[in-house]
Structure formats: structure tokens, C-alpha cells
Amino acid sequence: MSFDVLAIRDQFPILKRQVNGKPLVYLDNAATTQKPQCVIDEMVDYYSTCNSNVHRGAHFLADQATRRFENARDIVQQFINAPQREEVIWTTGTTESINIVANGLRTLLSPGDEVIATEMDHHANLVTWQHACKEAGATFRTVPVTDAGELDQAAYESLLNDNTKFVAFPHVSNVLGTINPVKSMTAKAKKVNALVLVDGAQGAAHGWADVQDIGCDFYAFSAHKIYGPMGIGALWGKTSVLENWPVWRTGGEMIATVTLQDATWNVLPYRFEAGTPNVGGAIAMAEAIRWFSELDQEAVLAHENALLAYATEKANAFDGLTIIGNAKNKVGVLSFTLDQGHPADIGFLLDQQGIAIRTGDHCAQPLMSRFDVPGTARASFSIYNTFDDIDALFAALKKAKTMLS
Template sequence: MTDLSVANKTSTPVFDVTAIRRDFPILAQQVNGKPLVYLDNGASAQKPQAVMDAMDRYYREMHSNVHRGAHTLGDRATAAFEGARETVRQFVNAASTREVIWTRGTTEAINLVANGLAPRLKAGDEILVSHMEHHANIVPWQMVAERTGAKVVPIQVTPEGELDLESFDQLLGERTRVLALTHVSNVLGTVNPIASLIQKAKAQSVVTLIDGAQAVPHFQPDVQALDCDFYVFSSHKLFGPTGIGVLYGRAELLEEIPPYQGGGEMIERVSFERTTWNVLPYKFEAGTPAIAEAVGLGAAIEYLNRLDRNAMEAAENALLQRANALIETVPGMEIIGTARNKVPVMSFKIAGLHPSDIGTLLDQQGVAIRTGHHCAMPLMDFYGVPGTARASFAFYNTLEEVETLFTGLQKIQRLFA
């Protein structure tokens, strides 16, 4: 394993991005005859070799179903699977592994919570979300609202892309039952002040769910310090495999809400007269789980744990600062979202150019970005645009890649001038 990060004589963090990039084999390839510049990390981050090795080792050495096998392979698989759960518990600082539920991703985790809370909701109740939410943190609540008569109420954002705190204070009231809020916007990169908002919601006995999908790749959450009721995220944005995610839930709430799916594993006893549920966390994990994917997610977190996180954040901030400094080199370029506190995400438009054309032409130069509405149509409506181009950076990106992005944008602009 490479020596990922060291400190110099003055204790200033040094981040050896060249060494780190060797841990991500996919980054060494060429696309369309150009070195790959992967700037679509907000959609899905790349995986270090350690993740692929862990999953390969699971299939080669221990594949079996978990928990009830009366043989060695079953014991090995269960140990690896539950070991990954403990790794996640430590990552989010949950009080117990009972509070760590495996899901297919952030979307399923939010659906699980929304459906679980539905029996608590009635006509006139309100669910607060924000204008900057991903569709996954809007649509499940709308579906539950239709069934229960509750109402989904959006918190406004400012033109700069920050949460309008006055709007929040005005909307949080006696009818509020749920606050479902993103920790970090996938479009704007805005880091919301969720700790203070959770505190205000808690004072009014409002249940809080935080969508951490875009936060966890950049910093480590502490669910006990935040005091949230639920925190959700996906593996594939956290440098792990696709098809698995995490729901952290406060144990007393998870005990109260009903199971989301029925089947094997989530039961204690089944009869035609009555079925009783298994204990946490298995109550919410019906069927054979994504065992290799859980192992891979555990390996991804262990990989991140070997990084100097302060140095990593400093390196990512340097990428964003360099990108901001180069904006003026592309006339007509406008950034969507200029919050004071944000992760390295840059959504933009360029006068006279369609976002999809920008993405296609950058791809011809080996630069991968995301274009479109980014599953955030209400936010696009707020800004009056059909979509944006989005460059989202990770710790393995380099300052040279940022410059390659802007060189590509300059070429595109000249092409259409």
C-alpha cells in the first residue's frame, strides 16, 4: 500500500496525489486519445485497488451466505460482513451496530424511513425539505404525503445557493413533523449548517433525516454530535462499490417503525397466524444481502482512514480555489452556487452553449463531467435554467486536471465563437 500522506518539518499537511493516483487503476487510462480527467465524482467516485482486492478476496476465499451457515465459509463471510458494519459504525460514530442498516443506497434508505414514518403522519402535517434537494429526498416524501394527507413544504435558498435560514425559521412550526435535508448539495456543493437546524427541529420534537450522500466523500460525519435521527449515504460516492448504502437510525426510532420489506432474515418467527420481527439491524434487511459490496464499502472506508483527512480536505479546497481563479479565462461562464462554505463542486453555464454540448466536446478531450438537471429539477427551476454542466472534484484529482478542464472550455468557446 502506498504511503498516502506525510507531514513536513513544519507539520503542514502534504498530500502526495501522485502516489494516491496509483491506487486508482482506472485513472491511468486514455479516453479518446487523451489522458482521462475524471471530474464526475459527484455522480460516482472511482474505486481504489484495495476495494477491488477486498471484494475479490471475498469471492475467492469465503463466499457463502451469512449468519446461519454451519460451516467455515459461512463463519468467514459473516465475520467480514459484520466487520464492515462495525467499520461503518465507527465512520459515522453510531452508538451501536444495531443502528447501522444496509440498504441498496441513499434512495432506498430514504424510502425506508419515509414509509416507516408514514403511520405517524396525518392530514395537515408538514414535511420540510429544501429547494436544493436531490429528487431522492423529495419524491419519497411526496408519495407518503399523498397517502397520508401531509404536505411537503420547501425551504427557500438564496441566489448564492445557501439555505435561506429566515425561510427555515418561518416554516418550522407546530405542524412540522419531519425535516429531511441534504448535508451537501449535489449541484451547488453547499455545505448546510445542519447541526444548528437539527437542534432547532429537535426542540420541537421534529424527526430529522440528513442526506449525506455528497458529504461523506469529503468529510466524516458524527451522528451523535449532530444528534440527527437518521443519516443516509451511498457506497459508490464514497469510493466503494455500487448497489449498497447505509441508513443510520436512532435505535429507539428504528424499534418503533415497521419493517420496509418482508422475507427471510428480517423475521424472528413465522406462522400463518402471526409473524414476529428480528432484532435490529436485521429487522430491515430482508433477503440475502449484498455481502461482497458491504465488504467493499468497509475496505473503502478503511482506505480513507489511512489518509490524512486534514491534508485531503486542504487538497480538495486547493482544487476548487484554482478552478475559481480560472473562471475569468472563459468569458460568459457563470457559476451556479457561490456559497461561502462548499465542497469542490462547480456547476456552471456558458453563454451561448448548451450544457450537453459542453459535456460531449469535453469528453472528446478526455474530460468527464456531468450535464443536465442532476436530479434537482426544483433547483434548476429556481435558477431558471434547464440544466448545468458540473465538474465535481475528488482528492485524487490534480491542479493540472483543473487547468485541462479550463483549457478544454476555452477551446469549445472558440469553436462556437
């Protein structure tokens, strides 16, 4: 294994800046990752050399933009191991991807049908299913979370029955860092013939989005969690499901034929891609995936695991600090509370020292209620973080604790 973190950091221009006169220590990667120069360059190059609308233009720029745009779809297909490129649908990100599925689902559900999500879900993977069930008169159920921050698998199995039509769960918890057993959970859902969606916003960032191995029907993720730009993401779905799934948005591109009285929808993937797409975003997303995929993945994982282990050791030794979420299998996320202060105050004091973390409920209010906390302070690590970053975090926390006492 070979992993040179300093060489990695050198590719991220934002990591060279200062905040409040201090070197930036960026530990908010679960919210969004920073972008390497090659991704920034790819976006600039698109708008500088071939900006054009795609697919229907009869000129050189349109043809070049279309080729790059569709090549980006091929790269996403390979990254998630999708059987067919037509199964990759461009969206604005994970939230829109889930909404596309949810808006179709609400028209397919009937009273007596059941949908299962989890207590650890991000609001985007919770409220959507609540809403769909309310509109359809279906029953909404959730899998509880254990004290360790893991999904209760026995409870999950007890919820599954012949009325279960749809199951959704996160690949990785954005709050706790818990890696869920998505493959086995999918297999259990399939025993009752339920459709399965995996919220991959946090999972794809670690290269784990092998949709064929997982066996799910839908997988959703965003570019900005994996070193790409904001405002672009992808929804993957099985061809057999997508071909019959109700469309949500209508407009240009997704139309096959139109009369003044009726319309028919285009073939996959275009039937779900209404309007002018984010062409530059898709191209830059593909560049981010290419860049990430060329790294030594075993070395990346080892580095991130070492960061988490080091941070956990320091957290356990820090008086008054309580880690929220101690799953056996987790990624580099450290959510915590501090006896001396509200998470918002902690975040403010750390920011004054150049440390960027996230505070609040992290769009997971039911999970905050489960652990009986108003919110947490969350430090989340990525491949460009170092042990020095973690030392800086805990030095800043020590100073903050003194100021809050």
C-alpha cells in the same frame, strides 16, 4: 500535513486509461468516485475465498463470510460515530435508505402534520417525502434557496411549528457543493420535536458524518460516493426510533417468527434487512472507509479546497461562463453555464478531449427552475484530482467555446 496526490492517483487503476486518445481527466466525482486497487482487491478476495450466504450457515465459509460482513458493520459504525452497531442498516444506497424511512413515515403521518424538505434536494430526498405526504394527507413544505445557493435559514425557522413532524435536508448539495449547517438545522427542528433525516450522499464522502455531533435521527449514505462499490450503502437511525419504526420490506432474515397467519420481526438491525444482503459490497465498502480514514484528513480537505479555489478563479476569469452556486461554505463542485452552448453540448465536446464531467439537471429539477436554467455543466473534484486536471478542463472549455461560437 502531508498529501502526495501522485501517490494517491497511482492507487486508482482507472486513472491510467485514455479516452478518445487523450489521458482521462475524471471530474465527475459527485456522481461517483473511482475505486482504489485495495477496494477492488477486497471485493475479488471475498468472491474468490469465502463467498457464502451469511448468518445461518453451519460451515466454514458461511462463518468466515459472516465475520467479515459484521466486521464491516462495525467499521461503518466507527466511521459515522454511531453509538451502537445495531443502528447501522445495510441498504443498496442512499435512495433505498431514504425510502425505508419514507415508507415508515407515511404510516405515521396524519392530516395536519407537516414535513419539510428543501429546494436544493436531490429527487431521492424530495419525491419520497412528497409521496409520503400525499398518501397520508399531510402537508409538504420546502426551504427556499438564496441567490448564493444557500438554504434560507430565516425561511427555514419560519416553517418550523408544532405541526412539523419530520425534516429532511442534504448535508451537501450535489449540484452546488453547498455545505449546509446540518447541526444547527437539526437543533432548530428538535425545538419543535421533529424527527430529522440528513441525506449524507455527498457529506459522508468528506468524512463529516458524525451522527452524534449532528444530533439527527437518521443519516443515509452510499459506498460509491466514498471510493467503494455501487449497490451498497447504509442507513443509520437512533435505536429509540428504529425499534418502533414500521418495516417496509419483508422476507427472510428480518423475520423472528412465522406462522401461516402472522409474523413477528427480528431485532435490530436485521428487522430492516430483508433478503440476501450484498455481502461482498459491504466488505468492500468497509475497505473503502478504512482506506479513506487512514488518510491525513486535514491535508485531504486542504487539497480539495485548493482545487476548488483554483477552479473558481479560472472560472471567474472565463468569458461567458457563469457559476451556479457561490455559497461561502462549499466543497469541490463547480456547476456552471456557458453562454455559447447547452450543457449537453459542452459535455459532449469535453468528452472528445478526455474530460469527464456531468451535465443536465442532476436529479434536482426544482433547483434548476430556481436558477432559471435548463441544466448545468458540473465539474466535481476529489482527492486524486490535480491542478493539471483543472488546467485541462479550462483548455478544453476554451476549445469547446470556439467550436460553439
